[in-house]
Amino acid sequence: MEITCPACNKDAQTEAACSRCGCDLTRLRTVLDAAAAALSSACAAFHRTDWSEALHQAETSWQLLHATDAARLAFLAAAGLGDTPAAAHVQLALDCIETTHRRQHLLQTGKIKPLPGPAEAAADQSYLETAQKLCAGLDASLKSAETATDPASRKISRLWREVSH
């Protein structure tokens, strides 16, 4: 796995020590490997709809490495576990964000052609606005969950704050 040296920021390091500053990278590599392994276990559990296992693995991964993938998965698993209406909402928002990213990627790689002139900007804007509206609505419903008494709602609320920062 290629990593960036945390001491000097030299990227694409594949050896046990940084090629520029000699910093020991083995411990960091172990942490990253463990985070990746937990995340992939979380994904597998998620696909089996084993929410509690997915949540446990995603949280383990998140504690090792604060990556949005782990937080997002933990959030969705918590939503699944709590069976709250927020889960459906999150899914919509994430789908929309993903569509926006995928579309931008297709445009950047030339796989799709931009719409002529102002139409392209309008299309981009509408995708973005939809995603933002969904996120704003989600934020509001999760804020109200902060004061909820059941642990599942509170957990979702806490995870959402971590994902959205």
Ligand SMILES: [Zn+2]
């Ligand atoms: Zn270094």
